Amino acid sequence: MLYFDSISLRRGNKLLFSDVSMVIHAGHKVGITGANGCGKSSLFGLVQGQIEEDAGSFRIDKGITIAHVEQETPALTLPAIEYVMQGDAEFTRLHQQIAQAECDGDGIRLAELHERLAAIDGYAAHARAARLLHGLGFAIGTEEKPVASFSGGWRMRLNLAHALMCRSDLLLLDEPTNHLDLEAVIWLEKWLQHYCGALLLISHDRDFLDRCVNRIAHIEHQQITIYTGNYSDFERLRSEKLALQQASYEKQQKQIEHMTSFINRFKAKATKATQAQSRIKALERMQMIAPAHVDSPFSFTFKHPGRIPNPLLRLNKASAGYGDTTILHDLSFSLLPGERIGLLGPNGEGKSTLIKLMAGELIPQQGQRDGAKELTIGYFAQHQLEQLHGELSPVQHIRMLNEYMSEKEARQFLGGFDFHGDMALAPVLNFSGGEKARLVLAMIVYQQPNLLLLDEPTNHLDLEMRHALNLALQDFEGAMVLVSHDRHLLRTVCDSLMLVSSGSVTVFKGDLDEYSSWLLRQRNGEDEKPASRPSKKDNRRLKTEQRKILQPLRNKVKKLEHDLDKLHQRIAELDAQMADPVLYEQTSSDQLRRLSDEHRQLNRQREEFEEQWMLASEELENAG
Secondary structure: EEEEEEEEEEOOOEEEEOOOEEEEEEOOOOEEEEEOOOOOOHHHHHHOOOOOOOOEEEOOOOOOOOEEEOOOOOOOOOOOHHHOOOOOHHHHHHHHHHHHHHHHHHHHHHHHHHHHHHOOOOHHHHHHHHHHHHHOOOOOOHHHHEEHHHOHHHHHHHHHHHHOOOOOEEEEEEEOOOOOOOHHHHHOOOOOOOOOOOEEEEEOHHHHHHOOOOEEEEEEEEEEEEEEHHHHHOOOOOOHHHHHHHHHHHHHHHHHHHHHHHHHHHHHHHHOOHHHHHHHHHHHHHHHHHHHHHHOOOOOOOOOOOOOOOEEEEEEEEEEEOOEEEEEEEEEEOHHHHHHHEOOOOOOOOOHHHHHHHOOOOOOOOEEEOOOOOOOOEOOOOHHEEEEEOOOOOOHHHHHOOOOHHHHHHHHHHHOOOOOHHHHOOHHHHOOHHHHHHHHHHHHHHHHOOOEEEEOOOOOHHEEEEHHHHHHHHHOOEEEEEEOOHHHHHHHHHOOOEEEOOEEEEEEEHHHHHHHHHHHHHOOOOOOOOOOOOOOOHHHHHHHHHHHHHHHHHHHHHHHHHHHHHHHHHHHHHHHHOHHHHHHHHHHHHHHHHHHHHHHHHHHHHHHHHHHHHHHHHHHHHHO
């Protein structure tokens, strides 16, 4: 389908690719990853014929229909649904030809055109467009509104629906989730999983990549390397590759040690709650992926915020909204030290409104918002990117927070956010969205808040910066409330989830997978039906059946624990024997070899038994 033969590509004086060869076949779903500025969008430009290769040759099979998302949407008076339907070019062309044939009174031509319209399922085009709009979050009834009446973010969704409407052989998507909420992201995942064509996807959302692609094309050092599998597979394979490089080894070990320490601390405090257990699993997995990020340009931490009052913030029968419209009603809760809350809920239900209320940007329409005297808030919202001073540099922004800070100290601090050299002194006016977001985060980190309120902090951030933010938030010792469509971030930094829906805020007792299922049920109009209360007789029967199920599991866990104890004892004995200097004399080489082989074999056995024990323990816990 797409053939790259010894391609070299430049933009200006910068060499993006050198001598790159690869083939993208029909059915391949490829995630394009790499640092900002490495050439991901330029690769799309090459495929679309907007730019040409500087050396080598690129070709594409004839007759291939390519769909992509337009970056601009004109202020059209056309209804939204008609704009989306225009994404199917053949359907649009046939409609125009049918209208012309009707004017000409050409019955034979008209019959031919209607036959072709039926062949491409054109009579279902309106329904298909409506499903796309609904899936991307447009309320029923808004599809007839003119395109010009929608805000910028919603117009980007219209452009996405316009691209998905095209019956394409190849779909190019560049950061499609940036303007979507979690509900729309989950819907888009499902759509892409059933898409039959080839897909080239640029995204910084690791969970989205994991669910949508079967290959990763990673760009670094002017080369493109193809990895088979999803993003998690890529991280594992790349970490193994980097582990072979001695220069990376020490940094890998430090990162793994840091995360292992954090996991152990968290395990000691974790309850049996589903969300807590889910977070432990995610954190344990991070030990494996850490080496894939050893060359990250980002490195920063939140310093201890000092005094953390209890409670930090209290809402008492508070209602909030805009003008005469009330979105949240009668909220009463306290935010306590150490709480790490992820806010869930469909778009428009009030997640950002709640964050603004807690941040003090919204005054309660009724009730009270009481912040502790020592409360210091670090608030991240998208509008804050526009409140940066365009004429000032990153160094000047940081020094505004501390007039006694030297330029050298400011530059050292900003280095952790990849503001180096001339960039640290350049006006932020022409910075990209990602660079502005990094600067706002840097300013928040510097102020050492004891409460973080984060509203979509990962929009515009690349995968490496998201990973660094993830690590920093894990070590943050204050309280945190997070709104994000990045499920990996929610899983790994939040201990509890709260659902904002129908004007209220309630604890969500499930995990993110259960929330995804809940969203799909809501979308399909399936109401939650409360289960009927079982009788005493049913309870006794259920408990008896449960004991029958649990006993074999308990026995299995107990046996594995016994076997592990024996293995640990024998390994300790071998360690003691192998510590004897006499063993390393030349006459004892056979014995040393025998002991080493046994030690290696027992360690492999121990790893297998520990994995079996973890699975059995988890199965027992879930069953109980």
